[in-house]
Amino acid sequence: MFIINCPYCGERDQTEFSCGGEAHIERPKQPTELSDDQWAEYLFMRKNIKGIQFERWNHIHGCRKWFNVVRDTSNDKIHAVYKMGERPPVK
């Protein structure tokens, strides 16, 4: 449980948000060309990092907008918040 600084609404409690998991997993550009292995990789395989992780969050009980968060999963400390489409901050 922690505070998230929504880029649209400001600081709110984490319970207002919904976590969308690992960020920057691109949807395959040509899905029809994909092998089953590549589909599995895209759909299911995750880094599940212990440490600094880039992830997506949705302010589901607020503005309902998606954005990205850089969070340390070993202590839940948030290092950066940035909007969808913006360049992720360098570590």
Added chain:
Amino acid sequence: MSNKYSIFSLIKNALSGHENWQRAWRDPEPKKEYDAIIIGGGGHGLATAYYLAKKHKMNNIAVVEKGWIGGGNTGRNTTIIRSNYLWDASAGLYDHALKIWEGLSQELNYNVMFSQRGVMNLAHNLQDVRDLKRRTHANRLNGIDAVWLNTEEVKKFCPIINTSPNIRYPVLGGTLQRRAGTARHDAVAWGYARGADEMGVDIIQNCEVKGIKRNGDEVEGIETTKGFIKTKKIGVVAAGHSSVIANMAGIRLPLESKPLQALVSEPVKPIIDTVVMSNAVHAYVSQSDKGELVIGAGTDSYISYTQKGSHNIVEETLRAILELYPIFSRMKMLRQWGGIVDICPDASPIISKTQVKGLYFNCGWGTGGFKATPGSGDLFAHTIANDEPHKLNAAFNLNRFVSGDLVDEHGAAAVAH
């Protein structure tokens, strides 16, 4: 067994003031090389080592554990054991474990305090009723004992449940598996450790794995805080930290790690002699032999390795507990804790080979691995020894995420395990 436990050894040691008990397992330094290494000294890892030595005669093996054995999720779970899963593959897996539980104390010469006090799952709406009845039928087709209870029968089986039709989520009935129950989780780890050690398995505690050494497509050994150990077979049983080990080996798994919480109350006289689970309101409760209510809460909804969990999750669980059991309204909670669980997209475990030769994973048990401990160890040992899965864990391979042949127990088995 050199120091077999019995009524006679108990009397003998009582007369000498309990000062002459032999230690239950050695504390060896790692050798340079083993035939196989198990990463993770929890119940599943120790059971794997035990069955590798016992059934597959692999005695030159080691279990490496970063803390102390049984100090991870083995000691954090709520000790519930049941096998009433919906799908055939799951039913086979969990009932295999339950059958081993039934004779485990005798086999290990160690009292794991397995108590078949029954597990009841409550239904709170019409869809719950349909789902649970369907599950009861599926269980019986698979030879698993299961019965449907109506509201009056639920009340009779566990009188402290509030079955008033006027509560927010009224109890419309429930299922009961009488062979299900609880066991003492520490004893399971200790019993398997003692048994494995007896057969020559080295149990190496305070030894954290720092890296997996690969030579192309096969494993060569592990880097640890106690140096490099060579081996051709590595079985990873690292629960919430499975992805951390996978990342060391350069592979990815379909797992997300989340904190799962549990809590116990102050000890009271016997009040609930069974296990009651409710998935709709997400609360389950049983009573330990010490008299504490053992309550399981849910997981946080985001990835975290923080081993604590959020307050709102506990709050929701206790709210549900209080509505179902108004009698607990003035009880005090003594301890709360969180453990990290690795959850698969289909809420079923992975007991499987990987694309790296000699690297095996037993993971993805999510919120409910304790019940499967003996079966999981037995089947994982088979998989490691033969480099092929047993027919009971064939469905739980990693390739199911490629083939699409998932064992979806998310909605089917229960949210809480």
